[in-house]
Amino acid sequence: MPKDTSADSISLLSKNVRIEGEIQGPENLHVEGYLKGAVDLSGDIFIGNTGIVEADVEAKNIVIQGEVNGNVKAHQQLEIHPTGKLVGDCTAASIDIKEGAVFEGRSNMIKSSRAAAGPSSNSTSGRGPQIQKQPQPE
Amino acid sequence: MPLFGKKKKETKAERPPVAVSQNETSYFGKNLMIKGRVSGNGNVIILGGLDGEFNLRGRVKVAQSAKIKGEVKADVISVNGSVKGSLVAKDRIHLDQTARVEGQITTPKLSISEGASFDGEISMNDRSSKPAGTHKTDSALDPLSKTAPIKK
Numbered sequence: 200m201p202k203d204t205s206a207d208s209i210s211l212l213s214k215n216v217r218i219e220g221e222i223q224g225p226e227n228l229h230v231e232g233y234l235k236g237a238v239d240l241s242g243d244i245f246i247g248n249t250g251i252v253e254a255d256v257e258a259k260n261i262v263i264q265g266e267v268n269g270n271v272k273a274h275q276q277l278e279i280h281p282t283g284k285l286v287g288d289c290t291a292a293s294i295d296i297k298e299g300a301v302f303e304g305r306s307n308m309i310k311s312s313r314a315a316a317g318p319s320s321n322s323t324s325g326r327g328p329q330i331q332k333q334p335q336p337e
Numbered sequence: 338m339p340l341f342g343k344k345k346k347e348t349k350a351e352r353p354p355v356a357v358s359q360n361e362t363s364y365f366g367k368n369l370m371i372k373g374r375v376s377g378n379g380n381v382i383i384l385g386g387l388d389g390e391f392n393l394r395g396r397v398k399v400a401q402s403a404k405i406k407g408e409v410k411a412d413v414i415s416v417n418g419s420v421k422g423s424l425v426a427k428d429r430i431h432l433d434q435t436a437r438v439e440g441q442i443t444t445p446k447l448s449i450s451e452g453a454s455f456d457g458e459i460s461m462n463d464r465s466s467k468p469a470g471t472h473k474t475d476s477a478l479d480p481l482s483k484t485a486p487i488k489k
Binding site: 208209210211212213214215216217218219220221222223224225226227228231232233236240242 | 361362363364365366367368369370371372373374375376377378379381385389393
């Protein structure tokens with residue numbers, strides 16, 4: 200068994216299973232089912248074709264092939280595939296939205312991610328990761 | 338060879354593998370903490386924490402590293418980890434040697450391995466849980482502990 204360096208395993212929420220509540224931890228998550236509540240992971244989240252997420256999502260990388268209703272925050276990259284749909288605001292250091300994807304909401308970039316990424320291991324786990332966002336639209 | 342290797346590295350996007358078949362077992366890893374309710378159809382293996390409730394048609398395996406507080410309802414439950422709360426199975430429950438259970442167990446069939454710890458109450462009246470004619474052959478529902486979890 201590998202030890203618990205952050206997020207070395209992938210959890211799977213399969214198609215006919217639903218979670219209502221909060222999910223957190225240093226873990227990668229693959230969602231093909233239904234998820235409602237709040238997600239706060241320091242790993243990646245992958246929302247597959249059949250995945251439906253009604254939650255605010257925070258993770259390192261976020262990949263959306265299914266449907267998300269809620270605000271998402273990717274500490275690194277947000278990716279919305281052609282089949283993906285995001286209704287809600289996004290915050291990310293980098294975004295990749297493919298042709299055909301649906302995105303309704305506002306987008307904020309995490310600025311100076313490189314400077315902030317230096318001691319990257321500190322924030323994410325606690326209550327309030329203190330990323331300063333400037334409320335300018337560009 | 339090395340050329341291909343390099344190319345791959347450049348395009349690496351950190352994305353979990355996509356190969357998921359329809360009825361796969363849900364898997365909640367060691368580092369995942371869930372607060373709330375998990376329901377639906379399907380099998381679940383949990384290695385992390387759950388504070389809340391499982392309510393599933395299918396099998397639940399509580400692995401050794403798992404910690405559950407609350408209620409687990411499923412067809413078949415197999416416990417290697419720790420559970421505080423109640424376990425309710427339609428078909429059967431197995432407590433393996435590493436299991437630590439505090440609370441109530443309700444099941445028509447129960448097995449407990451030597452070494453398991455169980456503090457609580459057992460109820461095995463099966464009149465409520467078996468409507469007439471649902472005596473299945475049990476071959477389809479082996480104890481979880483030895484079965485490979487993932488089927489296609």
